[in-house]
Amino acid sequence: MNQQTLNAALAEKQKDTDKTNNLKFLFSKETLFEYKSVIALIVFMMVVSFISPSFFSAENLLNILRQSSVNAIIAVGMTFVILTSGIDLSVGSVLALTGALAATLLGLDFNLMLVVTITLAAGAALGCISGWIIAKGRVQPFIATLATMTLLRGATMVYTDGRPVSAFGGSASEAFSLIGTGYFLGIPVPVYIMALVFALAWYVLNHTRLGRYVYALGGNESATRLSGINVDRIKLAVYGISGALSAMAAIIVTSRLASAQPTAGTSYELDAIAAVVLGGTSLTGGKGRIMGTLVGVLIIGILNNALNLMNVSSYYQLIAKALVILLAVLVDTRSNKQ
Amino acid sequence: MLAPILKMSSVVKEFPGVKALDDAHLNIYPGRVMALLGENGAGKSTLMKVMTGIYQKDAGSLFYQGVETNFRGPKDSQERGVSIIHQELNLIPGLSIGENIFLGREPVGAFGRIDWQTLYAESQQLLDMLNVQFSPKMLVGQLSIGEQQMVEIAKALSFSSSVIVMDEPTDALTERETESLFHVIRQLRAEGKGIVYISHRLKEILEICDDATVMRDGRFIAEASVSDLTEDRIIELMVGRSLEEQYPRIDVCAADEVVLDVQKLCAKGVDNVSFQLRAGEILGISGLMGAGRTELVKALYGANPLKSGTINVSGNSVNISTPAHGLQAGVVYISEDRKGDGLIVELGVRENMSLCSLKQFSGVLGVDRKEESTVVHDFIQRFNIKTPSADQLIKNLSGGNQQKVAIAKGLMLNPKVLIVDEPTRGVDVGARKEIYQLMNEFKAKGMSIIMVSSDMPEVLGMSDRILVMHNGKVTGEFIHSEATQEKLMRCAVGHQAEVA
Numbered sequence: 001m002n003q004q005t006l007n008a009a010l011a012e013k014q015k016d017t018d019k020t021n022n023l024k025f026l027f028s029k030e031t032l033f034e035y036k037s038v039i040a041l042i043v044f045m046m047v048v049s050f051i052s053p054s055f056f057s058a059e060n061l062l063n064i065l066r067q068s069s070v071n072a073i074i075a076v077g078m079t080f081v082i083l084t085s086g087i088d089l090s091v092g093s094v095l096a097l098t099g100a101l102a103a104t105l106l107g108l109d110f111n112l113m114l115v116v117t118i119t120l121a122a123g124a125a126l127g128c129i130s131g132w133i134i135a136k137g138r139v140q141p142f143i144a145t146l147a148t149m150t151l152l153r154g155a156t157m158v159y160t161d162g163r164p165v166s167a168f169g170g171s172a173s174e175a176f177s178l179i180g181t182g183y184f185l186g187i188p189v190p191v192y193i194m195a196l197v198f199a200l201a202w203y204v205l206n207h208t209r210l211g212r213y214v215y216a217l218g219g220n221e222s223a224t225r226l227s228g229i230n231v232d233r234i235k236l237a238v239y240g241i242s243g244a245l246s247a248m249a250a251i252i253v254t255s256r257l258a259s260a261q262p263t264a265g266t267s268y269e270l271d272a273i274a275a276v277v278l279g280g281t282s283l284t285g286g287k288g289r290i291m292g293t294l295v296g297v298l299i300i301g302i303l304n305n306a307l308n309l310m311n312v313s314s315y316y317q318l319i320a321k322a323l324v325i326l327l328a329v330l331v332d333t334r335s336n337k338q
Numbered sequence: 339m340l341a342p343i344l345k346m347s348s349v350v351k352e353f354p355g356v357k358a359l360d361d362a363h364l365n366i367y368p369g370r371v372m373a374l375l376g377e378n379g380a381g382k383s384t385l386m387k388v389m390t391g392i393y394q395k396d397a398g399s400l401f402y403q404g405v406e407t408n409f410r411g412p413k414d415s416q417e418r419g420v421s422i423i424h425q426e427l428n429l430i431p432g433l434s435i436g437e438n439i440f441l442g443r444e445p446v447g448a449f450g451r452i453d454w455q456t457l458y459a460e461s462q463q464l465l466d467m468l469n470v471q472f473s474p475k476m477l478v479g480q481l482s483i484g485e486q487q488m489v490e491i492a493k494a495l496s497f498s499s500s501v502i503v504m505d506e507p508t509d510a511l512t513e514r515e516t517e518s519l520f521h522v523i524r525q526l527r528a529e530g531k532g533i534v535y536i537s538h539r540l541k542e543i544l545e546i547c548d549d550a551t552v553m554r555d556g557r558f559i560a561e562a563s564v565s566d567l568t569e570d571r572i573i574e575l576m577v578g579r580s581l582e583e584q585y586p587r588i589d590v591c592a593a594d595e596v597v598l599d600v601q602k603l604c605a606k607g608v609d610n611v612s613f614q615l616r617a618g619e620i621l622g623i624s625g626l627m628g629a630g631r632t633e634l635v636k637a638l639y640g641a642n643p644l645k646s647g648t649i650n651v652s653g654n655s656v657n658i659s660t661p662a663h664g665l666q667a668g669v670v671y672i673s674e675d676r677k678g679d680g681l682i683v684e685l686g687v688r689e690n691m692s693l694c695s696l697k698q699f700s701g702v703l704g705v706d707r708k709e710e711s712t713v714v715h716d717f718i719q720r721f722n723i724k725t726p727s728a729d730q731l732i733k734n735l736s737g738g739n740q741q742k743v744a745i746a747k748g749l750m751l752n753p754k755v756l757i758v759d760e761p762t763r764g765v766d767v768g769a770r771k772e773i774y775q776l777m778n779e780f781k782a783k784g785m786s787i788i789m790v791s792s793d794m795p796e797v798l799g800m801s802d803r804i805l806v807m808h809n810g811k812v813t814g815e816f817i818h819s820e821a822t823q824e825k826l827m828r829c830a831v832g833h834q835a836e837v838a
């Protein structure tokens with residue numbers, strides 16, 4: 001008997017069983033495991049809506065999405081970096097410096113397109129500096145980005161002299177302010193940007209060579225190198241992406257406040273890392289999904305929102321947030337062991 | 339004969355996709371040395387890991403000192419008197435010899451202070467027993483692999499175990515060190531300890547062991563007294579089939595066309611190597627560990643930088659300094675270390691297979707997953723890769739199927755030269771034969787193959803021509819019909835072959 005026809009027949013049979021197993025699959029242990037963060041999110045939302053009935057209003061839900069958008073956009077870049085088994089601590093400082101840049105450009109009467117393009121490019125370039133130190137200098141990502149984080153924060157302070165930079169005054173200032181505060185069809189503009197960023201990231205990670213190489217690099221660097229792939233270029237790319245997305249977040253923050261604060265983005269890297277890890281991406285790299293990061297961002301966003309609705313003081317909020325993150329990660333490591 | 343101290347019966351252990359042990363038996367007798375024999379992948383190491391509780395068995399029984407027992411892990415078995423010296427060393431390079439020996443059970447004095455004097459005095463005694471001339475205060479990282487092995491043995495002795503397992507202990511030892519080890523083994527035997535000795539070196543087995551247990555494909559084959567065995571009989575039991583059957587070499591009229599011409603190549607660990615490779619030929623590269631074989635092929639592929647020398651592929655001089663250049667020139671390298679730098683175990687079959695050749699499937703809109711899947715499925719069928727789907731993670735496949743994925747990954751690029759480094763290491767016998775048949779198939783199509791292997795019967799059985807390396811140099815070149823194990827061995831230890 002011909003081996004190929006035999007295999008083809010087997011594959012056909014497999015498809016049939018796949019269909020009948022679909023329902024079973026939906027409730028199987030593996031599926032529950034795979035989507036545990038989504039399940040956690042849903043349970044979490046139900047609990048919150050019981051405690052605080054005002055939670056489930058369209059207004060409040062949109063509010064959560066808008067408030068989460070800055071963290072979400074940074075967390076997408078962080079997902080790329082963490083998938084390569086790296087880390088980017090410099091995102092908050094990149095945000096501050098590129099925000100100051102955007103405000104300055106507006107003051108100099110640049111048009112809107114130019115302001116956005118230059119800011120994003122500057123963010124990408126700043127990210128590439130970290131990437132270059134890591135790839136060419138062979139410095140551990142934690143140390144390299146710790147250095148760039150401090151360096152860029154210092155540069156921001158020097159540049160702004162520690163004072164906010166106003167985004168008013170230019171002819172494009174009004175249009176610029178719509179990026180952070182505007183609505184389209186009743187939905188805040190930052191939410192559209194966030195959705196677009198996630199869609200693009202999903203496409204890149206799942207349908208392009210870069211995405212495949214990101215997973216490969218995080219899974220096994222030497223195997224990736226031996227497969228003829230330019231590993232340094234991938235590292236440069238992911239830190240560049242992280243920098244550009246931090247700049248995107250800077251545009252939203254600067255637009256909302258109508259000015260760039262020199263201390264903007266402080267400790268944003270921690271929220272982004274928390275969201276990525278809550279979303280099930282492994283800090284050792286090579287494993288994780290971009291939609292998991294969305295779930296992680298929403299869990300953090302809802303938590304902040306619920307604690308506010310419940311009038312919990314901001315001091316206790318920090319403690320509550322820490323406990324939720326710790327609990328989620330503990331559950332994750334337990335279930336991974338099995 | 340005395341009753342065994344430790345007796346394992348009908349042990350079964352399954353991993354995803356492979357039955358590693360199926361009805362395995364082992365008896366360890368007090369005051370005797372038991373040889374555990376079998377080919378690579380026969381299940382010896384797995385059986386030992388089940389015995390010491392690193393793996394939990396799926397079925398079967400283990401009796402220790404007459405009582406049915408289940409060790410919960412290596413710490414448990416060690417504390418109860420079963421010690422194992424693993425093939426891979428488990429020492430901490432940054433600590434001293436003494437600290438390593440007593441790691442986790444340091445003798446302590448008042449206020450929890452470590453009693454260094456006792457620790458080093460006892461370490462010294464153990465080292466003296468092994469006839470090792472080091473101070474126990476030396477750092478383990480400064481020792482050679484063979485010397486580290488002796489530290490492992492000292493550590494096992496320090497537990498005053500009643501059962502000691504040695505997994506390939508002499509692999510990295512010099513002759514003198516082996517001699518001291520044998521001396522210690524005889525001493526332990528006289529003290530009534532049960533010893534399991536795992537080795538590929540049959541001469542050692544005949545010298546030091548009293549009994550032998552043979553395994554094949556995860557099964558128990560025979561237990562016999564060593565005095566009743568000869569080397570030939572052992573091989574027969576281990577292999578269970580004749581050499582010709584095992585290595586299905588085919589004769590292809592090798593064309594005269596030289597595909598790869600390497601002249602005076604020097605690189606890290608490679609010293610002035612020249613050779614030619616013709617179309618439709620398998621060139622075996624033999625030698626001992628550290629002879630520079632892997633370094634040579636890695637330099638050909640661009641994974642290690644060249645210092646000097648030239649490489650011509652199909653008559654064109656090529657400059658290969660990164661793996662990407664190697665691939666471009668038509669040279670593909672399949673690593674000896676599948677999990678280390680060959681495959682990405684947390685990714686699926688499809689992603690791994692297409693990793694080198696992803697460009698072929700990419701357009702403006704990114705990767706064409708449909709086309710990619712079609713090609714991957716085609717390779718899965720042609721190579722008879724046993725996987726439930728193309729998205730199964732590599733870590734869930736058996737060694738043989740992983741290796742087939744690795745080879746498929748290289749072949750997707752349609753290379754002129756395929757370099758396989760230890761292609762059947764950790765691969766079970768059935769898959770081994772399939773890999774050989776695949777190699778023959780490519781050879782018949784005119785592809786040139788370089789096969790690096792430490793397995794001499796494999797090199798002799800599959801190659802058309804054989805290079806032997808020692809210390810970075812080529813010390814011998816043989817055509818298939820003239821090569822014998824003895825000739826290869828002589829060259830492998832550094833004797834230059836007489837020019838014919």
